[in-house]
Amino acid sequence: MTYAIETHALTKRYGSNSALEGLDLAVETGSVFGMIGPNGAGKTTAMRLLLDIIRPTSGSATVLGKSPIAGGAALRRDIGFLPGELLLEGRITGRSLLKHYAAISGPVAPGRIDALSERLGLDITRHVRTLSKGNKQKLGLVQAFMHEPKLLVLDEPTSGLDPLVQQEFLSMVREAQHNGQTVFLSSHVLSEIQNAADQVAVLRNGTVVKVGDVASLRASAIRRVVIDFTDAAADDIRTALIALPQLDNLTVTAGDVVHVTGTVEGHIDALVKAIASFHVVDLRVEEQDLESSVIDLYSNEATK
Amino acid sequence: MSQPTSASFLPLTRRNLADSWRGLLGWTAGVAGAIFLYVPLYSSFSGENAGFDEVIKSIPEGLSSTLGFEDLTSGAGYVQATFLGLIGFVLFTIAATLWSSAAIAGDEESGSLELTLAHGVSRVQIMVERSLGVMLRLLWLSIVSALLILALNDSSGIDLEPAHVVAGCAALLGLGVLAASFGLAVGAITGRRAFASAAAAGISLLGYILNSLGNQSADVEWLHSLSPYHWAFGNSPLSEGVDGGSLGLIFGISAVVLALGGVVFNRRDVSA
Numbered sequence: 418m419t420y421a422i423e424t425h426a427l428t429k430r431y432g433s434n435s436a437l438e439g440l441d442l443a444v445e446t447g448s449v450f451g452m453i454g455p456n457g458a459g460k461t462t463a464m465r466l467l468l469d470i471i472r473p474t475s476g477s478a479t480v481l482g483k484s485p486i487a488g489g490a491a492l493r494r495d496i497g498f499l500p501g502e503l504l505l506e507g508r509i510t511g512r513s514l515l516k517h518y519a520a521i522s523g524p525v526a527p528g529r530i531d532a533l534s535e536r537l538g539l540d541i542t543r544h545v546r547t548l549s550k551g552n553k554q555k556l557g558l559v560q561a562f563m564h565e566p567k568l569l570v571l572d573e574p575t576s577g578l579d580p581l582v583q584q585e586f587l588s589m590v591r592e593a594q595h596n597g598q599t600v601f602l603s604s605h606v607l608s609e610i611q612n613a614a615d616q617v618a619v620l621r622n623g624t625v626v627k628v629g630d631v632a633s634l635r636a637s638a639i640r641r642v643v644i645d646f647t648d649a650a651a652d653d654i655r656t657a658l659i660a661l662p663q664l665d666n667l668t669v670t671a672g673d674v675v676h677v678t679g680t681v682e683g684h685i686d687a688l689v690k691a692i693a694s695f696h697v698v699d700l701r702v703e704e705q706d707l708e709s710s711v712i713d714l715y716s717n718e719a720t721k
Numbered sequence: 722m723s724q725p726t727s728a729s730f731l732p733l734t735r736r737n738l739a740d741s742w743r744g745l746l747g748w749t750a751g752v753a754g755a756i757f758l759y760v761p762l763y764s765s766f767s768g769e770n771a772g773f774d775e776v777i778k779s780i781p782e783g784l785s786s787t788l789g790f791e792d793l794t795s796g797a798g799y800v801q802a803t804f805l806g807l808i809g810f811v812l813f814t815i816a817a818t819l820w821s822s823a824a825i826a827g828d829e830e831s832g833s834l835e836l837t838l839a840h841g842v843s844r845v846q847i848m849v850e851r852s853l854g855v856m857l858r859l860l861w862l863s864i865v866s867a868l869l870i871l872a873l874n875d876s877s878g879i880d881l882e883p884a885h886v887v888a889g890c891a892a893l894l895g896l897g898v899l900a901a902s903f904g905l906a907v908g909a910i911t912g913r914r915a916f917a918s919a920a921a922a923g924i925s926l927l928g929y930i931l932n933s934l935g936n937q938s939a940d941v942e943w944l945h946s947l948s949p950y951h952w953a954f955g956n957s958p959l960s961e962g963v964d965g966g967s968l969g970l971i972f973g974i975s976a977v978v979l980a981l982g983g984v985v986f987n988r989r990d991v992s993a
Contacts, residue, residue: 468839471990494841504832507740520732521840560836 419446420479421568421599422467427476429462429623436462438623439476444601444616449594451614452603459623460603461501464572467601468498481567494523497561501572501603505553511541515560523564533559536589537582551577562589569593571602575609587613639682644692645699646675657691664688674698733837733847737824737854745858748816752862755812756869759803763796764878786936796879797960800870805889806954809866813859813897814925820858821904822917824851829912829991838991848909848983855901863894881959888963892953895971899949900925902975906982912992924949949974 422444429437437459444450452460465471466478469485469492478485483492505514512530519525534541539555548556554577561569569590575583590600590613604610610617611631619627619634627634642664646654651671658664663681670676681688685702692700729735738745792798825847828834837847867890874881904921908914931948932955934941945951952967 465835470835470838472988490841490843490846493839496839498836498839500832500835500839502832503836506831506833508743509740513739517732517736518836518840520729521837521842523841557836 419482420444421446421448421481422450422601423479424463424466425477427463427466427478428474429459429466429471430474435623437466437473440620440623441625442618442628444599446599447594447597448615449590449600449602449613451610451617452601452620453605453610453617454603454620455605458620460620461572462623463620464498464501464570464601464603467570468493468496494564495567497522497564497566497569497571499557499561499569499571499574501576503553503557505545505548505556507546508544511539511543511545511548511556514545515541515556515563518560519563522560523566525563526565529563529565530559533562533589537585551579551582554578555582558586558589562593565593565596565598567598569598569600569602571600573604574602575604583609639680640685641680641703642678642685642688643699643701643703644677644697646677646692646695647673647698649675649695651675654692654695657694658688661687661691731850731853733842733850734854734857737851738857741820741854741858745861748812748858748862749865752809752812752866753869755808756804756866756873759808760800760870760873760879761877763799783937786933795960796877796881797885797957800879800881801889801954801957801959804866804870805893805959806950809893810896810925810929810950813862813893814900814922816862817855817859817897817901817925818904818918818921820855821901821921822908822914824855824905824908825986826908826912826914826917829908830914834991844987845983848905848979848986852902852905852979855905856898859894859897859901863890863897866890866893882962885959885962888958891963891968892958895968895975896925896928896949896953898975899928899971899978902978902982906978909982909986910989912989 420443422442424440424442427437427440427442428435440459440463442450442452442463452463454460462471466473467480467485469489472486480488481492481495485492507514509517511534515530515534519530530541534555537555537558539552539559541556541559543552545553545556554574558571558574561571575586578586587609590602593600600613602610602613614631616628616630617634618625651669654675654677655667655669658667658669658677658679663683663685664679665682667679668677681702793802825834828837834847838844867886870879870881870886870890871883873879874883874886900921903924904917907920908917911917928948928950931944932950935944935948935951945955949971952964952970956964956967958964
């Protein structure tokens with residue numbers, strides 16, 4: 418198995434401030450790898466280290482088999498990068514700017530710039546400074562994808578894009594993967610990772626707190642349950658449920674209909690068996706999205 | 722495989738020039754304006770019988786020597802005092818300061834340098850090509866200066882040797898290049914536009930002040946040896962011709978400063 422990106426104990430400190438603390442990542446060649454975490458978790462720092470825009474304090478990184486420093490300009494021709502904060506200025510048309518970036522990156526096939534721009538609905542005849550944030554983001558995506566690089570490093574790629582364009586972006590990611598390209602992307606909008614990534618690393622305070630595929634992250638997710646009972650005493654129900662170790666945040670509201678809420682971590686089998694002896698009017702198990710479950714993960718980590 | 726758009730010759734320099742041609746047009750007009758304003762006045766003010774010499778003598782000696790106004794009666798002295806040593810020097814210094822501080826530090830502060838660096842270019846290439854872009858623009862201004870002075874040579878009566886005009890404008894270019902080198906290098910080292918501007922304008926101002934102080938008396942004349950301004954103009958290139966040693970010193974220091982800037986730039990982090 419080969420890895421497009423490997424990092425070992427990658428660390429970046431600014432004075433006593435640690436932006437990245439011992440990051441270990443392995444991104445398989447040809448995969449779509451997502452990195453999620455709150456602002457300041459180190460996502461952008463990690464990407465800028467991979468592009469040799471900044472240099473590590475300690476630890477090592479390998480990108481397409483080379484260290485970013487030793488690989489230099491030749492290595493970066495094989496990478497398409499979208500920065501997290503894309504600032505485009507100047508009295509220059511989108512087309513001229515893209516041609517300039519094409520001149521300093523890998524070879525761009527004829528017609529590719531137009532095809533990508535059309536696909537994202539970007540008018541490249543306009544001056545870049547007059548473009549909206551979303552359109553600048555589209556231009557950033559075109560310059561990252563246009564030379565069909567072996568590795569795409571995309572920092573918050575869907576920020577500022579409307580939902581339709583986000584869908585188009587996801588299909589571009591899938592096509593890139595189909596071509597054998599590796600995609601490494603970051604987000605704090607987790608729904609984006611959910612749809613695109615094979616593997617997800619969760620970053621917090623500059624280290625990876627969890628790595629897994631979306632399904633396994635989801636399996637460990639926390640579910641919210643809502644159950645309504647009739648013909649039952651609230652106290653009996655409470656006694657039956659409070660013994661379940663998987664059930665947390667239990668509330669029982671007495672009345673004609675006894676209303677019970679709680680959260681379940683892992684399988685709900687024990688809960689279903691415990692309520693089977695009562696008359697259940699309604700049972701709702703709401704899967705939290707990855708976002709909430711990851712936030713739980715952070716808060717669990719924080720309390721440890 | 723079809724031959725796609727690929728690496729081209731000096732892509733960063735060409736981008737730098739394409740981004741700045743409007744500004745360069747303005748600077749060209751400014752330099753041309755200064756030359757058209759001052760040089761033709763020579764015949765009416767400073768010709769041998771015009772009496773402008775009397776005006777100069779009425780100015781306190783300290784002030785006239787500070788401004789380099791000792792010799793306004795000759796064409797070479799007049800053009801040196803009005804354009805090369807004063808208004809042209811100021812214009813070249815301001816242009817060099819603005820352009821050199823924008824080339825790397827300004828680009829870094831605006832956040833666009835990051836994306837350029839993420840492409841297939843090295844730090845050294847960025848330093849070399851952007852510096853070249855600034856130097857070519859200064860070269861253009863000095864060529865325009867030389868051509869316009871030569872164009873007015875006969876009609877204004879300044880009566881300069883063409884080779885000396887070139888030598889004078891080369892000296893002016895040298896001072897612009899020196900200032901730009903400090904701006905580029907400090908910008909590349911610190912990434913801060915304010916520091917880059919201070920370095921570029923500072924080296925020009927320092928040279929001017931040392932020269933002026935050195936003019937005041939024989940006791941402090943040694944200050945001339947520290948002044949790039951004096952290196953460039955001390956041997957009166959407009960009347961004596963090119964001073965190869967001084968030009969070599971100025972361009973040599975510029976090259977060393979740029980190389981130092983490039984070395985540090987190649988090692989440091991670039992901020993977002």
